[in-house]
Amino acid sequence: MKKRITILFAVLITLSVTAFGFTNWTNVQTKQPKVSTKAEIAMHSTSTEKTMESTCYQGPIGPILRHYFEKPEPEVFEDFIYDVGSRFAPMKKSAIEKATSLEDFFTWEELRAISEIKFIEIIIIENERQTQKRAISYTKDFTDAQLKLLQSLDYTSHFNIRIEYLEKNSIGQLEHKFNSPHITIVPEKQAEYMDGKEVLKKFLKENSSEARKDVDPEKLQPAKLHFTVTKDGNIKNVKLDRTSNYPEVDKTMIELIKNLPGKWKPAENLKGEKMDQEQVVSFGLMGC
Template identity: 30%
Template sequence: MKTMLFIIGALSITMSVVALRSTNMELCKKVPAETTNQVAFKFNYDLLNLLKDHVGPEPFYRIDNRFVTAVNRQQLHTAYSLRDLLPTDVCTAIESFQGVTISLLDKGIELRETGFGEVLTPAQKQLVLRADYADNIRVEANYTDKNKADDHLNLVYYISITPEQQATYSKGHVVLMNYLKKNSEDEVLRLHPDQLQPGKVLFTVTKVGTVANAHIEESCGFKTLDKTMLQLIMAAPEKWNPAQNALGEPIEQELVFFFGREGC
C-alpha cells in the first residue's frame, strides 16, 4: 500500500512537471514532439525506480506452525527412517545418511539420541514418540549426495509436531489476513519499512476455538506495531475451529503469527 501511494504521487508530480516544461518550451521555441516524449519517459522511469528503492519491501504476514516442515503424531508412530520425517524433495538427491542426531525440543528442554544411518535406532524411535503437540524436532546428519558421492555434506532441519487436524479460522485464512492487513495499515504507513525486522506473536487456539496466551516472542523493531498485531490477534472478530487429534477430539494448538520483514 505504501509503495503504491508513493508511485501514484510520483506519477502525478512527474506529469505536472512535464506539462509545465512543455508549456514553457512552446513559449520560447518550437521543440519536436519526439524529443520531448523521450525526455519525459526517461524521467518517469528513473524517478519510479528511485522511489521503489527508498520505500523498501512490503510488510509480511503469515500464520503457521513454528517451522515450515511439520508432521503429526500419527506420522511419528509410523516413522521407520529419517526419510519418513524429512520432506521428500530434500531426500530425493541424498544417497545415504551417516551420523544422525535427533533432538526433541520441549519447552526449553533438549533431549537427543544419535544413530549411524537413516533407519531410526530404538532409542531414536522412543524419543520421537515422546514428542507432544507443539513440540519441535531438530535433525542433524551427515550425508552423501547422489551427484557428489565423494563429498560429505551436513544437514540441519527443524520439524514442528502438529495435531492430525490443525486449527483454522472459521471465516477462512484469506479473511483473517485481510483483517490483519487492513487494521494495521495506518500503523504500517507511519513506519520505515526498510527498518522492519521479523516479528512473532505466539498464541494458542483453545479447545473451544478462542485465542489464549498471546504474547510477543520477537519484536519487529517497532513497539507500536508489535502492540497493534498482538491486539489484533486477540480481538479477531470470529472464532477458530479447534484442532483435533487422531480420535477427532478437540485439543489446543500453538500457532505463530509472523509479521514485519520475512525471516525465520
C-alpha cells in the same frame, strides 16, 4: 618567383582574418543587450517552470527526476504477513509415533540423492533454542534412543532432524551436504479460522497498514506472535516472542489477534476430542 607568390598568399590570408574580426567586433558593438522588465522576468520564470513541469519528467530518467523534485507519498510495506499456523512444518502425532527411519521424514527423491549418510541427529527445541535433548544415529534407521525421544513428544512440541551426508554432483564427484528440517507436532485436525487462512491474513495486513506506513524494510525484523486456540474456539495466551523492531507494529498485531472477529474451529486429536492448539503468526520480514 615562387618566393614572391608565397609572400603574397600569406599577406592575403592575414588581411582576410583581420577583416573578419573587425566585422564581428562591429556587430557586437551595435547589438545592445535587451534589459528585461520585472514583468517579463516573472513571465519568463513562470514559463520556464511550466516547461520544466511538462518536459523534465518525460523519458527514461523521469522517475529519477520525480524522486528529487516531487514529494514522495508515504509507502506502506506490503510483504508483511507470511503465514498463520504451526511454528514449524506440521506433522501429525500419529505419524511421529509410527516413524522408524529417515524414510518417514524425507521424500523418495531426497533419499535417492544420498550416496552415504554421515549421521542423523534428532534435537528437541524448547523456547526457540536447540536443547541437549538429542540422539544420534549413523544409518537411515533410528536407534532405540531416537525412537524413545520421538515418542516422548506431545502436541505442539518442536524438534529438528539434522542429517549430514554425501551426494554425487553433476560430474560424479561426492560433495558434503546437510539438511535440517524443523518440525512441530500437530493434532489430527488442526484449529481453523472459520473464514479461512487467507481471509485472516488479509484482515491482519489491512488493519495493520496505518502502523506500518513509516516502516523501513531494511530495519524491519522477522517476528512471531504466538496464541492458543482453545477447545472452545476462543483465543488466549497471546504473546510476542520477538519484536519486529517497530513497537507500534508489535502492539497493533497483538491487539488485532486479541480482538479478532469471527470464530475458530478447535483442533481435534486422533479420538476426535477437541483440544487446545498453539498458532503462530509470522510477520515482518520472512525469517526463522
